[in-house]
Amino acid sequence: MRPSEDRREQEGSYLEQVWKRKAEQYLADSGLLHTIIRAGSLQDKDGGLRELIVGKDDEILKTETRTIARADVAEVCIQALLFEQAKFKAFDLSSKPEGEGTPTTDFRTRFAQVNSRF
Numbered sequence: 001m002r003p004s005e006d007r008r009e010q011e012g013s014y015l016e017q018v019w020k021r022k023a024e025q026y027l028a029d030s031g032l033l034h035t036i037i038r039a040g041s042l043q044d045k046d047g048g049l050r051e052l053i054v055g056k057d058d059e060i061l062k063t064e065t066r067t068i069a070r071a072d073v074a075e076v077c078i079q080a081l082l083f084e085q086a087k088f089k090a091f092d093l094s095s096k097p098e099g100e101g102t103p104t105t106d107f108r109t110r111f112a113q114v115n116s117r118f
Contacts, residue, residue: 024090028118035080036090036118039073040066047071051101055092056116068095076107085111090118 024036040060047069053060060066072095080086086107091114095104104110 025118028088028090033087035086035088037073037076037080038090038092040068040092040094042070042073043067045069045071045098047075049098049103050095052076052104052110053094053096054110054114055094056090056114058092060092060094063094065094065096068093072104079107080111083108083111086114088117089114090116 027034027036048071050069050072052068052072053063053065073093076093089111
């Protein structure tokens with residue numbers, strides 16, 4: 001890839017992130033019931049086998065674990081519909097590697113740990 005192409009790709013990625021955050025802010029400001037889940041890199045692995053990690057403001061980018069099974073993201077989306085603790089919140093989501101930590105089953109407590117509304 002030529003340097004000018006690489007720079008355009010980086011600029012495009014940056015602009016994509018800017019517009020994603022603007023859309024999230026618009027949703028948060030709307031007053032509509034919502035939960036914003038910013039999932040890490042998705043993996044095609046079985047769900048329910050890992051401890052889930054929630055964070056805010058891209059804290060997860062500073063860790064070694066920035067991936068999550070698609071099935072776990074789907075489960076968190078379903079659980080977010082069931083618990084008051086997930087309403088009007090935004091969080092980053094990833095998981096520990098399989099075998100590290102305890103698989104997450106208590107979603108109410110996990111959502112309660114989140115204090116970021118955007």
